Amino acid sequence: MNLTKPKYIRRVSTVVAVLLALPLQLGIFTGLYMWLSPFAMLNSLFLLKSMVWLNILGWSILLVSFFRNRWFCRYMCPVGLGCDSFSKWGKHSRAFVKKIPRLGRWLALLSLAAALTGIPFFILLDPLSVFNGFFAAFASDISLAVIVSFIGLPVLLIIHLFLPGIWCGKLCPLGGLFDELSTWRKWIAKTLLKKKNISTEQNVGRRMFIASGTGLLAGVFIPSLLHAERKQFFRPPASLRGNLFNTLCVRCGSCIKACPSDIIIHHSGKKNLTAWMTPEISFENKGYCLEDCNLCGTVCPTGSISPFTLNAKKKLFIGSINIRLEDCLLSDFKECDRCKSVCSYDAIQIVASQNIMMKPLADLNKCVGCGACAAVCPTETISMIPLKKTTSSEEVSQNTYEFF
Amino acid sequence: MKRRDFVTRIIVAGSALSMGVSCGRKIEGDQQETPAPLSEATEPQRTITEPAREIPVIAETDVLVIGGGPAGVAAAIAASRAGAETYLVERYNHLGGLWTGGLVLPLLSTHAVDKQKRRKQVIYGLGGEMAQRLFDMEMAIHEVNPIIDPEAGKYILDEMIVESGVKMLYHSWGVNAIMEGNTIKGVFIESKSGRQAVLAKVVIDCTGDGDVFHWAGDSYETMNYHIGLVHRLGNIDRIDKNKPGYKKMPLGQPTPIPSVNWVNMHGLNDQDGIDMQNLSQLQLQYRKEIWESVERIKKVPGHENVFLLDTASQMGVRMSRIVEGEYKLTLEDTMTFKQFDDVIGISGAWTSMLYKGNKVLAYERPLWQIPYRSLLPKKTENLLVAGRCFCFEQALVEDTRIIGTCLITGHGAGAAAAIAANDRVTVREIDRQKLRKTLEEQNVWFG
Ligand SMILES: Cc1cc2nc3c(=O)[nH]c(=O)nc-3n(C[C@H](O)[C@H](O)[C@H](O)COP(=O)(O)OP(=O)(O)OC[C@H]3O[C@@H](n4cnc5c(N)ncnc54)[C@H](O)[C@@H]3O)c2cc1C
Ligand code: SF4
Ligand code: SF4
Numbered sequence: 001m002n003l004t005k006p007k008y009i010r011r012v013s014t015v016v017a018v019l020l021a022l023p024l025q026l027g028i029f030t031g032l033y034m035w036l037s038p039f040a041m042l043n044s045l046f047l048l049k050s051m052v053w054l055n056i057l058g059w060s061i062l063l064v065s066f067f068r069n070r071w072f073c074r075y076m077c078p079v080g081l082g083c084d085s086f087s088k089w090g091k092h093s094r095a096f097v098k099k100i101p102r103l104g105r106w107l108a109l110l111s112l113a114a115a116l117t118g119i120p121f122f123i124l125l126d127p128l129s130v131f132n133g134f135f136a137a138f139a140s141d142i143s144l145a146v147i148v149s150f151i152g153l154p155v156l157l158i159i160h161l162f163l164p165g166i167w168c169g170k171l172c173p174l175g176g177l178f179d180e181l182s183t184w185r186k187w188i189a190k191t192l193l194k195k196k197n198i199s200t201e202q203n204v205g206r207r208m209f210i211a212s213g214t215g216l217l218a219g220v221f222i223p224s225l226l227h228a229e230r231k232q233f234f235r236p237p238a239s240l241r242g243n244l245f246n247t248l249c250v251r252c253g254s255c256i257k258a259c260p261s262d263i264i265i266h267h268s269g270k271k272n273l274t275a276w277m278t279p280e281i282s283f284e285n286k287g288y289c290l291e292d293c294n295l296c297g298t299v300c301p302t303g304s305i306s307p308f309t310l311n312a313k314k315k316l317f318i319g320s321i322n323i324r325l326e327d328c329l330l331s332d333f334k335e336c337d338r339c340k341s342v343c344s345y346d347a348i349q350i351v352a353s354q355n356i357m358m359k360p361l362a363d364l365n366k367c368v369g370c371g372a373c374a375a376v377c378p379t380e381t382i383s384m385i386p387l388k389k390t391t392s393s394e395e396v397s398q399n400t401y402e403f404f
Numbered sequence: 405m406k407r408r409d410f411v412t413r414i415i416v417a418g419s420a421l422s423m424g425v426s427c428g429r430k431i432e433g434d435q436q437e438t439p440a441p442l443s444e445a446t447e448p449q450r451t452i453t454e455p456a457r458e459i460p461v462i463a464e465t466d467v468l469v470i471g472g473g474p475a476g477v478a479a480a481i482a483a484s485r486a487g488a489e490t491y492l493v494e495r496y497n498h499l500g501g502l503w504t505g506g507l508v509l510p511l512l513s514t515h516a517v518d519k520q521k522r523r524k525q526v527i528y529g530l531g532g533e534m535a536q537r538l539f540d541m542e543m544a545i546h547e548v549n550p551i552i553d554p555e556a557g558k559y560i561l562d563e564m565i566v567e568s569g570v571k572m573l574y575h576s577w578g579v580n581a582i583m584e585g586n587t588i589k590g591v592f593i594e595s596k597s598g599r600q601a602v603l604a605k606v607v608i609d610c611t612g613d614g615d616v617f618h619w620a621g622d623s624y625e626t627m628n629y630h631i632g633l634v635h636r637l638g639n640i641d642r643i644d645k646n647k648p649g650y651k652k653m654p655l656g657q658p659t660p661i662p663s664v665n666w667v668n669m670h671g672l673n674d675q676d677g678i679d680m681q682n683l684s685q686l687q688l689q690y691r692k693e694i695w696e697s698v699e700r701i702k703k704v705p706g707h708e709n710v711f712l713l714d715t716a717s718q719m720g721v722r723m724s725r726i727v728e729g730e731y732k733l734t735l736e737d738t739m740t741f742k743q744f745d746d747v748i749g750i751s752g753a754w755t756s757m758l759y760k761g762n763k764v765l766a767y768e769r770p771l772w773q774i775p776y777r778s779l780l781p782k783k784t785e786n787l788l789v790a791g792r793c794f795c796f797e798q799a800l801v802e803d804t805r806i807i808g809t810c811l812i813t814g815h816g817a818g819a820a821a822a823i824a825a826n827d828r829v830t831v832r833e834i835d836r837q838k839l840r841k842t843l844e845e846q847n848v849w850f851g
Contacts, residue, residue: 048429050428050429051428051429052428052429052430238431260761261761261762286763287761287762287763288758288761290761297431303429306429306430306431307429307430307431308430308431308432308433309430309431309432309433310433311432311433312431312432312433313433314433315433316431330670331654332654333654333656333657333667333668333669334657334668335668335670336670336755337630337670338755338756338757340673341802342758349673350630350670350673351673352672354697355693355694355696355697355700356632356633356667356669356671356690356693356694356697357654357697358669358670358671372758375758375763376756376757376758376763377756378755378756378765378766
């Protein structure tokens with residue numbers, strides 16, 4: 001048995017990918033495998049025009065694949081392994097699938113071009129995101145959105161029982177990106193380096209032209225067609241706003257798995273279909289956003305949640321506080337200052353409301369909406385309300401909005 | 405073909421360019437602001453030298469307890485019952501401190517949850533005995549965290565002090581420590597009888613504000629906290645709810661006397677409890693506000709007969725000094741059933757908490773041990789600290805400053821002081837096994 005065979009390496013990679021994708025509270029390693037996808041990375045880069053250090057992983061894969069086409073697919077892709085296995089188990093011929101054009105490269109080009117102008121069109125088809133999204137379902141309470149996130153991978157695999165090889169060869173935009181890269185390499189070799197004996201495809205230019213053109217136009221026009229969120233909800237700190245978030249987020253669920261206080265869930269608002277399966281903060285279970293945690297921003301492979309320092313956290317608003325004084329223990333002359341004592345942002349003061357009667361008073365410029373006070377309040381006095389615009393700090397908007 | 409190649413190149417170049425301009429993505433916070441230097445240059449305080457004088461020694465005793473609050477009473481009785489000659493000095497005319505004179509009537513926290521998640525009583529020993537006597541007189545209500553009648557409280561505490569043979573000195577302020585090197589030898593007291601000295605083998609600081617360890621030169625933290633003034637309302641049973649225009653008013657909580665409610669006051673935040681200018685200011689302001697508040701209540705139909713029964717004779721200073729002791733008790737210790745080999749008792753908890761990101765409700769809070777080491781100041785020899793100023797981290801303040809915990813620390817300190825005096829060792833050297841045995845004999849509960 002030769003362990004360096006692609007087959008074995010891919011099995012080991014798949015085990016690693018599964019371990020990293022499971023909701024095991026792995027801290028910054030949560031969903032790390034997702035970062036290997038150059039497709040998701042380039043989409044994010046083209047849209048946000050910014051990068052982080054971890055993108056080195058994606059760049060490495062891109063570099064290797066430039067010289068060795070489909071190297072990632074053969075050695076490292078867990079979805080590829082699944083599709084190949086299911087294709088083998090199914091008893092159908094490949095004749096039909098052979099006739100299908102190779103759409104993957106079109107999808108890749110279209111998506112990246114559209115990302116440049118405003119919408120990473122097919123980023124959701126990234127195989128690693130489908131793969132990670134499957135495992136994210138185990139980190140959440142069940143809801144329709146969770147089920148959708150869960151069935152992506154099984155459906156993809158089961159299709160292979162009937163249409164063997166259809167994903168990797170024909171549809172996968174990541175594979176398409178690799179194919180496209182190799183075409184370019186050949187093109188460069190032939191036209192720039194004047195190597196004679198290389199055969200290039202005939203219609204590279206045509207494809208580039210049509211796909212990119214359509215993509216660029218789609219990126220300009222489609223975002224304005226998406227309607228704004230109808231119902232406001234809580235987003236993790238440092239999240240992009242509204243539809244920008246919805247279109248960039250790959251639904252890998254890394255933030256949901258990483259959150260140590262389990263307050264991030266799959267959004268499943270009936271009125272916000274575009275936001276489905278994106279992360280939403282829920283204060284239902286009396287958890288709160290920990291003052292000493294920035295995992296969601298760190299693990300997010302697309303930058304939908306930007307990385308942030310703990311120090312920045314006091315400016316990254318999640319929501320806002322609402323106090324209903326009639327329930328407050330202080331209104332009944334009882335001893336309490338729990339809300340004030342837990343606020344890490346110094347946003348609550350206990351002040352005189354009328355003579356000797358005291359009340360909690362929140363400074364809305366300081367309150368980031370972390371929910372700690374609502375969690376600790378022994379009565380139902382405090383609740384969290386979403387910001388008018390689902391949000392981020394001004395820094396984030398500077399970082400990303402100057403382009404729109 | 406040419407044109408297509410051109411477009412292709414544009415796009416490749418465009419992507420390359422966009423990579424070129426891309427910048428790092430990370431949101432950094434502001435730089436930490438440096439606090440502005442205090443601008444007010446305070447003038448040096450004018451001073452005057454007091455002539456040296458001879459002070460009469462009115463007593464030489466085994467154990468001297470300064471302060472007769474919950475901690476002080478428990479300490480004095482425990483020491484006396486353990487066979488030491490004991491003196492108790494209190495500046496006012498009653499025992500019980502904030503519990504009675506401060507009108508802080510609920511004895512918290514008598515209960516907590518054990519490892520098997522059963523919520524049970526934890527306060528026994530002298531605290532339990534006091535509560536039981538009050539229940540027997542029908543002067544306490546609620547089995548969990550009983551609320552007592554303050555006059556009944558003063559009465560039974562006097563009774564217990566007399567029964568146990570403690571020598572009581574009312575109307576006397578402790579004013580300075582008598583030191584020999586790092587060892588405390590007694591305390592100067594001051595009263596209408598003039599300045600006097602009480603010498604002792606062991607001194608227990610139960611002043612609540614840590615006056616004694618402050619005089620002795622030990623190190624401590626100061627914690628500014630909210631200060632309130634509690635009051636009581638009378639004729640609660642004569643409120644006419646059927647009167648037209650009646651509206652439910654916040655009237656505090658019931659006490660064992662049906663016509664009387666006690667009204668807690670949170671008070672202003674961040675107040676310095678050992679600055680007498682400040683305390684006097686608050687006293688004036690609060691008394692006025694309480695009066696006005698009661699006047700307003702009386703104007704609400706149905707409340708005409710309600711009246712202000714009394715304002716507390718002790719200002720409600722919740723926190724001031726916290727001694728730096730041999731061991732600083734932490735919130736974590738209280739949340740994780742931490743075991744100490746020198747445990748002096750177990751206390752309960754009454755607040756909901758966020759602990760490591762999780763909400764722990766008041767009635768889910770675990771019981772927790774208090775170690776003897778936390779009563780030992782770092783420097784001074786033969787001094788013990790009990791009550792709301794023993795050594796703990798501030799995150800734990802809500803559970804360490806309450807009456808139940810003060811009773812436990814007082815009890816432990818008293819027993820330890822007696823052992824040190826009887827065995828002629830320092831309080832640091834006493835046999836911890838013997839302490840445990842003495843406390844068990846005195847009904848302290850160890851789980
Ligand atoms: C407004 C308020 C509400 C509270 N609510 C509750 C509650 O609901 N339940 C609860 O369990 N706890 C409550 N507490 C806390 C609790 O009442 C006190 O922390 C507790 O009584 C402290 O006991 P102690 O013996 O340490 O000190 P204290 O009760 O302060 O007693 C100290 C005693 O020492 C005397 N003394 C001080 N200095 C000197 C000196 N130099 N010389 C001589 N004598 C001196 C004082 O006169 C006093 O009698 C509350 C406190 C406040 C202020
Ligand atoms: S939600 Fe509450 S605890 Fe959090 S910042 Fe706002 S006031 Fe403070
Ligand atoms: S924690 Fe709730 S009950 Fe307590 S003071 Fe704050 S708002 Fe009031």
